[in-house]
Amino acid sequence: MDRRPVLYIVIPCYNEEEVLPVTAPVFRQKIRTLAEAGKISPESRVLLVDDGSKDKTWSIISALAQADPVFRGLRLSRNRGHQNALLAGLMEATSLCDITISIDCDGQDDPDAMGRMVEAYLDGAEVVYGVRSRRDTDTFFKRTTAEGFYKVMKWMGAEVVFNHADYRLVSAKVLKEFAGFREVNIFLRGMVPLVGFKSTCVYYERRERIAGESHYPLKKMLALAFDGITSLSIKPIRMITTLGAMISGVAFLLIVYALVSYFTGNAVSGWASTLIATCFLGGIQLVCLGVIGEYIGKIYLETKARPRYVISERTTVHQDPQDPVPD
DSSP: OOOSOOEEEEEEESSOTTTHHHHHHHHHHHHHHHHHTTSSOTTOEEEEEEOSOSSSHHHHHHHHHHHOTTEEEEEESSOOOHHHHHHHHHHHHTTTOSEEEEOOTTSOSOTTHHHHHHHHHHTTOSEEEEEESOOTTSOHHHHHHHHHHHHHHHHTTOOOOTTEEEEEEEEHHHHHHHTTOOOSSOOHHHHHHHHOSOEEEEEEOOOOOSSSOOSOOHHHHHHHHHHHHHHHOOHHHHHHHHHHHHHHHHHHHHHHHHHHHHHHTOOOOOHHHHHHHHHHHHHHHHHHHHHHHHHHHHHHHHHHTOOSOOEEEESSOTTSOOOOOOO
């Protein structure tokens, strides 16, 4: 009986017609190399998840799956975002494999780190985080904002691994437990640590994107950061409460000062102080209402219990036997 673990490399794809033909053979070769080294089973696969792409991504995935059984594909009915596409692939692979490794298809994450991840799993780790050893390829702005994001997340009380994105090994055992997390607002890099189990880190150097353009501009990065904070922490609400208490204390002192000034005949009417106080308090109230509204909006979406993704097509039937990887 083959005791080697079956590995599924799960790769979310969105409008990747330029880069996928370049990186797909790299992932195919990585499966072959690990299998020949005896680290994984020859029944291991590459699972490509099309997140409602508008270009020829699905056609490329279908062609890859037809030409080589090592490739399998899922197609979501519409664009649901990177996190949901990745989750769809992980949940699909849970019953088919022993371990999964999630990675983006842009070629920036070093595939050679997969071997060390599998070794860490064989040594007993159920979760292995791929962590960037440095950020030399990033601009100063991106490096500063990214590192600041991880620090803010830690400060907010979220369990995140510094400089870790979504390049990780997760065992089927962990994924089966993770399936019980039913929230719609997901942030996988902060949710996986919540499941527990033994974990470790593998460090690697990130490269430049091989082709095409990044699908994570500043707007999407900020949205992901805010989703991560609101899905993992209620500290912003507590900060509002603290801020409200502080402002109330200052307001009480001002009321006392105003009353003393009035009764001692030192009251001076002035529009400047009134305008400043009004604008300051009005701005604080709007910010606080915005944060509270964001949480209420998340609650609203959660209560609907809508599916996080809908799979419209598969290149293979889920119950099909796994064909061995051809030599």
